[in-house]
Amino acid sequence: MNCNLDIRGIFCNRTLNLNAIRAIGYDMDYTLVHYRMRSWEQRAYNYIKEGLRQAGWPLDALVFGNSEWSYAEPIMSYAFDPFLPKSLKWRDLFDIIIMGARKPDFFTFPMPVFEVVNAEGLLRQHRGPLSPGHVYLGANAQLVEESLGLSGEELMYVGDHIFTDVNISKSISRWRTALVVRELEDEIAAVDQFKPRHAELSALMESKEQMASQYCSLRLAALRSQQGYETRDGATIQELQRKMSELHGRIVEIDSRIAPIAQASGQLLNKNWGLLMRTGIDKSHLARQIESNADIYTARVSNFLHVTPFAFLRSSRGSLPHDPECLPAVYSQK
Numbered sequence: 001m002n003c004n005l006d007i008r009g010i011f012c013n014r015t016l017n018l019n020a021i022r023a024i025g026y027d028m029d030y031t032l033v034h035y036r037m038r039s040w041e042q043r044a045y046n047y048i049k050e051g052l053r054q055a056g057w058p059l060d061a062l063v064f065g066n067s068e069w070s071y072a073e074p075i076m077s078y079a080f081d082p083f084l085p086k087s088l089k090w091r092d093l094f095d096i097i098i099m100g101a102r103k104p105d106f107f108t109f110p111m112p113v114f115e116v117v118n119a120e121g122l123l124r125q126h127r128g129p130l131s132p133g134h135v136y137l138g139a140n141a142q143l144v145e146e147s148l149g150l151s152g153e154e155l156m157y158v159g160d161h162i163f164t165d166v167n168i169s170k171s172i173s174r175w176r177t178a179l180v181v182r183e184l185e186d187e188i189a190a191v192d193q194f195k196p197r198h199a200e201l202s203a204l205m206e207s208k209e210q211m212a213s214q215y216c217s218l219r220l221a222a223l224r225s226q227q228g229y230e231t232r233d234g235a236t237i238q239e240l241q242r243k244m245s246e247l248h249g250r251i252v253e254i255d256s257r258i259a260p261i262a263q264a265s266g267q268l269l270n271k272n273w274g275l276l277m278r279t280g281i282d283k284s285h286l287a288r289q290i291e292s293n294a295d296i297y298t299a300r301v302s303n304f305l306h307v308t309p310f311a312f313l314r315s316s317r318g319s320l321p322h323d324p325e326c327l328p329a330v331y332s333q334k
């Protein structure tokens with residue numbers, strides 16, 4: 001992908017010291033395993049639809065739950081095992097594996113625990129702490145903390161779902177959170193490619209704001225003149241009106257140059273709803289949710305390879321509307 005910006009970066013909403021994290025939990029679908037979205041979803045949709053049709057169900061809604069062993073095992077083997085040394089299987093990469101976690105209930109209820117005791121997925125009820133090297137079904141966040149002897153801030157959960165993965169884990173268990181946003185790479189590249197036009201748009205908007213501010217001052221002076229007050233430079237009402245008319249023409253002209261760039265900016269990445277993280281010059285609803293729930297976010301789990309487990313991921317200084325760099329030109333010049 002041709003992009004000058006770091007599409008494989010890890011972006012920080014809140015400073016996170018990876019060195020202080022003692023355990024990392026990973027979601028599976030769309031977090032550890034990525035799919036060719038269109039063909040994968042289409043196949044899954046057709047398969048489920050056919051199953052429901054044969055069972056005589058109406059076909060209005062499909063709901064996919066958290067992965068069960070019979071699904072997760074073959075997918076993880078397919079995605080990981082061919083790329084590991086022969087002596088390793090995907091299961092060796094994790095201390096404890098929990099399937100069918102039923103998030104978000106996993107974080108809020110003391111869900112029962114079963115151990116998966118053989119390759120066919122036979123279950124046995126389990127009591128007591130979770131042990132490394134075993135596969136479980138169900139369980140809950142409190143049991144994970146007790147089994148590992150760790151408290152919330154020592155655990156980081158990495159997932160792709162804004163609600164079930166990062167919102168609940170942070171608000172209920174106070175775990176540190178990382179969100180995988182696969183679309184981020186395309187978003188960053190699209191913004192990067194649009195940079196020259198965005199600079200043009202900003203310059204035009206700045207000129208327009210200055211002209212609009214000038215127009216407002218002239219309008220006020222004209223009103224004062226009409227009421228019999230003296231204007232500051234002694235301009236007559238005719239002079240003021242002539243200047244206003246000239247400025248108005250220039251504003252209309254600049255608007256016609258702004259409109260196509262603003263429209264193209266709103267159609268970046270997707271011609272119907274534009275960028276994922278922005279709405280015009282504002283943050284999108286999704287961006288605000290990510291900001292409040294995910295400590296860090298990135299496009300792929302593998303991006304952590306570049307930062308090592310000891311990284312101090314520092315958030316940048318947040319901006320506020322009254323910060324000098326955020327003020328419109330007309331205000332910041334005063």
Ligand SMILES: [Mg+2]
Nearest residue numbers: 027029030160
């Ligand atoms: Mg997922």
